[in-house]
Amino acid sequence: MHILVLGATGRVGSQIVTLALQDGHQVRAMVRTLEKVDTQHDRLTVIQGNVLEPxxxxxxxxxxxxxxSALNTDGTTTLSQSMPLLINAMGQEGIKRIITVGTAGILQSRTEPEKLRYQSSESRRKSTRAAEEHEQVYTLLRASTLEWTIVCPTYLPDGEIRGNYRVERDVLPEGGTEITVGDTAEFTYRQLSDRRFINTRVGICY
Incomplete structure (x- = not known):
């Protein structure tokens, strides 16, 4: 399979690239700064580019x-600005499948089901800016004709693949407080072949 990874130099994205290469896929990584890519492989093509340039x-x-897409918010609106361009480019190229890494804040609240977690008393974060960016991405994907999955991790410390995580459609599994970067990358990557979570958000945690 030929895969394009966006956010390939980030914590989650770089591990997704590694997993895909290990499995024999052809991987493209579009990055702003070529020097940030420290992986070299004959099946990895690194392309310099900007997600805001169609x-x-x-x-x-x-x-x-x-x-x-493992793009993060980086304190900007790049995430929400790039998604309409991304959806349009995928349409032009006839690509249907997109998997993105979001945040648990855009899952439904268990205590206030009519609200997203970041809007409810479940959220402990004072700033909602990042969650609002991810919500815009969710809204755009939901309105598209793509086959999308948004992986929504809670607190994301560095760490290896453990494999003992829990996942649940549209909500965060009860009592979940964290999930490592390694397991988030592994689950996100596995959605390439897993059809269970098409057109849905997935909460992931231990």
């Missing part, structure tokens, strides 16, 4: 079977 996205997607 032509860069179309170029990076040519011949790709699926897109995995």
């Amino acid at each position: 032509n860069d996205l179309v170029h990076a997607m040519h011949g790709v079977d699926a897109v995995i």
